Amino acid sequence: MIKLISSEREWEELTQDQATFFLLKHSLTCPISSNAKREYERFSEKSDTPCYLLHVQEARQLSNFIQTEYRVRHESPQALCFKQKEPVWHASHHNITEEALQDVVKGL
Template sequence: MSKTLVQSVEQFEELAKENGTFLLFKNSTTCPISHAAYEEFENFAADHNEIPLYYLHVQEARSLSNYIAETYGIKHESPQALLFKDGKVVWNASHWKITYSSLGENVK
C-alpha cells in the first residue's frame, strides 16, 4: 500500500476520523537512525496493504508532531512509529526498535 505524507493538524484530524486503524511514522530528515527506520517502514509499506500508512517529516511538521505527542500522551521521539486504533495509540516504537518484523508483528 502506498504511504501518504501528513503535514498539518487538520489533515491528521481528518485521517484519524476516517480510519479506525492506521500506522503513522514520524521521520527526522537529518538523523541516520531515522533514515534506517524509514527504510524499514518503506519496505513494510511496499508489502502490506492491511491498513492505511502515513508519515510526517518532523522538521517540516513540528507543530503536528507536538500535537500528536500532547493529544495522545506519547513522548515525542524520532524516528517513531505509532499504531492508532479507535482513537488511541495502541503500540509505539522508536529508533532501532522500528523494523520490518516489529511493524509486521504489531500491525495485525
C-alpha cells in the same frame, strides 16, 4: 503507499477516515531515522494497513500536537499504530523494523 501529512487538519481527517493506521515521525537529518524509514517503506509495500509519514522538521506543530493529545513522548524516529483513534503501539529508533511492524498487525 505512504502518504505524507503535515497539518492538524490532515490529522483530523485521517483519524476520522481510518480505523487503524501507522504513522512514522521521521527526521530528515538523522541517519537512524533514515534506516527506520526504509524499514517502514518495506513494511508498507506488503501491508494493507494504511501508512502515513510526518517530517518532524516540517510539521513540528503537528508532531507536538500528537505528543500532547495522546501522551506519547516524542522521539524521532518514532512509529505509532493507532486503532479507533488511540495509540495501541509505538517504538523508536532501532526498534522500528519491518518485522516489528508486521508483528503489530498480527496482534491487532
